[in-house]
Amino acid sequence: MKPTIAAFPATRLRRLRRTPAIRALVQETTLSPADFIWPVFVRDGEGVVEPIASMPGVNRLSIDNVVQAAIEAHALGIPAICLFPYTDPALKTEDCAEAWNPENLSNRATRAIKAAVPDMAVMTDVALDPYNINGHDGFVENGEVVNDRTVEALVKQALSQAQAGADIIGPSDMMDGRIGALRSALEGAGHQNVLLLSYAAKYASAFYGPFRDAVGASGALKGDKKTYQQDPGNSDEAMRLIHRDLSEGADMVMVKPGMPYLDICQRAKQMFGAPTFAYQVSGEYAMLAGAGQRGWVDGDKVMIESLMAFKRAGCDGVLTYFAPAAARILNG
Ligand code: PBG
Numbered sequence: 001m002k003p004t005i006a007a008f009p010a011t012r013l014r015r016l017r018r019t020p021a022i023r024a025l026v027q028e029t030t031l032s033p034a035d036f037i038w039p040v041f042v043r044d045g046e047g048v049v050e051p052i053a054s055m056p057g058v059n060r061l062s063i064d065n066v067v068q069a070a071i072e073a074h075a076l077g078i079p080a081i082c083l084f085p086y087t088d089p090a091l092k093t094e095d096c097a098e099a100w101n102p103e104n105l106s107n108r109a110t111r112a113i114k115a116a117v118p119d120m121a122v123m124t125d126v127a128l129d130p131y132n133i134n135g136h137d138g139f140v141e142n143g144e145v146v147n148d149r150t151v152e153a154l155v156k157q158a159l160s161q162a163q164a165g166a167d168i169i170g171p172s173d174m175m176d177g178r179i180g181a182l183r184s185a186l187e188g189a190g191h192q193n194v195l196l197l198s199y200a201a202k203y204a205s206a207f208y209g210p211f212r213d214a215v216g217a218s219g220a221l222k223g224d225k226k227t228y229q230q231d232p233g234n235s236d237e238a239m240r241l242i243h244r245d246l247s248e249g250a251d252m253v254m255v256k257p258g259m260p261y262l263d264i265c266q267r268a269k270q271m272f273g274a275p276t277f278a279y280q281v282s283g284e285y286a287m288l289a290g291a292g293q294r295g296w297v298d299g300d301k302v303m304i305e306s307l308m309a310f311k312r313a314g315c316d317g318v319l320t321y322f323a324p325a326a327a328r329i330l331n332g
Contacts, residue, residue: 028312032077032330033076033078033323033326034077036078036080036317036318036319036323037078037081037277037320038078038080038081038082038320039081039083039321040066040082040083040084041058041059041060042060042062042063042085042105042109043062044062046063047064048065052214053213054209054210054286055214055286055321056286056290057289057293057325058285060086063108063112064112066109066112066113067113067117070116072324076328077327077331078323079120080121080123080168081123082122082124082319083106083109083110083122084106084125084215085130085215086215086216087105087131087215087216091131092133092220094132094133094139097131099128099130099153099160100153100156100160101160102163102164104160106124106161107160107164110122110124110165111164111165121167122165122167122168123166123168123169123170124161124164124166124168124170125170126158126172126173126178127171127172127173128150128153128154128157129173129215130215134221135218135219135220136223137150137173137174138173138175138228139153145227147176150173151175151176151177162194163189163191168195168196169186169194169195169196170199170254171198172199172202173199174225174229175228179196179198179249182196183196195251196251197251198252198254199254199279200238200246200250200253201253201254201255201256201261201268204226204230204231205229206283207257207284208282210285210286211281214282238267238268239268239271242274243272250274251275252274252277252316253274253275253276254276254278254279255276255277255279256278256279257280257281258279258280258284258318259284259306260284262278262310262313263313265278265310265315266314269315270314277315277317277319278310278318278319279319280310280319280321280322282321284306285320285322288322289303289321300325300329303325304329304330307322307326
């Protein structure tokens with residue numbers, strides 16, 4: 001006897017894709033403006049909107065315009081903004097003292113945003129590279145980026161940011177022991193409620209190129225960052241870093257870059273269940289926005305699809321330069 005072959009497919013999975021209503025009903029992952037942290041570049045002056053050539057659509061803004069941007073982002077439902085200063089080259093020194101100047105660009109911008117939009121969470125960056133004459137995230141002694149002396153400086157930098165009103169402090173430097181040192185210094189100074197979002201799994205990536213242009217660090221950087229940022233081939237090491245930072249007092253962790261490291265995002269979320277963020281970095285932005293501008297891809301669609309992928313991988317949110325543009329689309 002011949003085996004009977006069913007006259008119809010046993011499972012018609014296409015039934016679940018037939019109409020927009022049914023697709024909406026069974027969609028597993030959702031994306032909303034509340035998932036975004038928006039990184040912005042701040043520079044001195046007034047009324048300044050200065051385009052960044054390698055990041056089409058992204059500008060360096062003076063503080064008055066950053067405040068305006070924060071007001072607009074808040075209206076779009078974006079909960080957090082992350083500040084990166086473009087520091088006047090004359091203020092870059094060997095000792096990086098501008099990093100903890102209460103009146104530096106980042107601290108002035110934080111105070112201005114918190115005064116104008118108190119509900120907007122302000123995240124600040126802890127690392128010495130915007131202030132360092134050699135472009136590194138830490139002090140350089142005899143050609144080596146030194147760890148412990150750098151951590152002492154990072155503590156001063158973070159305390160000045162907390163004092164200015166930062167809600168979330170983002171150490172992006174990759175020094176050992178900085179999360180524990182920052183947490184105990186913040187506790188000691190009465191900043192118990194300041195959150196630490198650790199750049200825990202941060203890779204030595206070529207995708208940061210446009211960012212270094214944006215903050216004016218490209219020319220300054222001597223050598224590479226491979227003695228403190230991770231080797232792109234490593235995944236177990238990322239888990240050890242995340243575990244270490246959570247146990248030292250990080251509230252949230254980040255994987256950076258984003259799209260080339262979705263496996264790390266997924267593994268981190270599954271392993272630790274902590275609030276996990278991806279940074280869709282400047283080079284990822286440049287590729288998507290640049291190809292979109294030329295009409296090689298549908299810019300809006302690849303933007304939303306790329307952001308959805310982070311949520312599907314398990315991230316709770318994404319740092320993305322697309323935040324306002326994506327929020328406008330998501331808000332309809
Ligand atoms: C440096 C820092 C970098 C980024 C954020 N903080 C660059 C680097 O490590 O060289 C990159 C962000 C981006 O590319 O969008 N502390």
